[in-house]
Amino acid sequence: MGALVPWTAMTRVRKEMDRMFDRLFESGWAEAPALGEWEPKTDVSETKDTVVVKAEIPGIDPKEIEVSMREGYLTIKGEKKEEKEEKDERRHRVERPYGAFVRAIMLPAPVDASKTTATFKNGVITVTLPKTAEAKGTTIPVKAA
Numbered sequence: 001m002g003a004l005v006p007w008t009a010m011t012r013v014r015k016e017m018d019r020m021f022d023r024l025f026e027s028g029w030a031e032a033p034a035l036g037e038w039e040p041k042t043d044v045s046e047t048k049d050t051v052v053v054k055a056e057i058p059g060i061d062p063k064e065i066e067v068s069m070r071e072g073y074l075t076i077k078g079e080k081k082e083e084k085e086e087k088d089e090r091r092h093r094v095e096r097p098y099g100a101f102v103r104a105i106m107l108p109a110p111v112d113a114s115k116t117t118a119t120f121k122n123g124v125i126t127v128t129l130p131k132t133a134e135a136k137g138t139t140i141p142v143k144a145a
Contacts, residue, residue, distance in 0.1 A: 036077065037099035044105060048136060051107055051129045058123030059096070065120065067127055069113040074127060077102040109135040 040055040055076050057065065065078040082098035085091065111129035118127045 036101040036103075038097035038101050039103050040076065040101055042076075042103055042105060044108070046108055049131055051109055051111055051131065053105060053127045053129070055103060055125050055127075056123060057101070057120075057125055060123075062120035062125070065118075065125060067116075067118045067125070069111070069116065069129075072110070073104050073106055074129065075102065075104045076125060076127070111135070 040057045042053060042055045045052045045054075053074055053076075057076075057078070057080070060078060060080045065076065068075045077100070079100045080098050107129065110132045112132050113129070115130045116127065118125060120126075
């Protein structure tokens with residue numbers, strides 16, 4: 001039976017990998033499926049006090065962007081109008097996305113939607129969401145007895 005001992009290590013490795021994958025998919029970073037014709041590239045970051053979402057939406061008027069919160073999801077949507085083509089124009093390459101877009105992102109922590117701000121600069125929308133007091137947590141000092 002001594003020959004089977006090395007396989008016990010493989011069982012531990014498999015269980016640890018299973019736990020890692022479970023944590024990955026339960027981490028709250030799941031996103032809603034694409035609802036528009038395209039999705040803006042997005043970064044989500046977190047500090048002790050805020051969650052910050054940045055999305056690239058070049059070539060759109062900020063007045064055409066709608067930002068909303070519902071059930072722990074931040075949703076950014078709008079429409080990027082296609083530039084009119086000339087009657088005798090022949091396109092060789094079209095890579096820039098046009099049309100309706102929606103990006104719904106599950107937030108990693110509870111936030112105070114009433115204090116959320118959104119700014120738009122150089123084609124990037126930045127949404128700053130302050131965390132709720134519960135999400136920030138509390139540090140409890142340890143006293144010597």
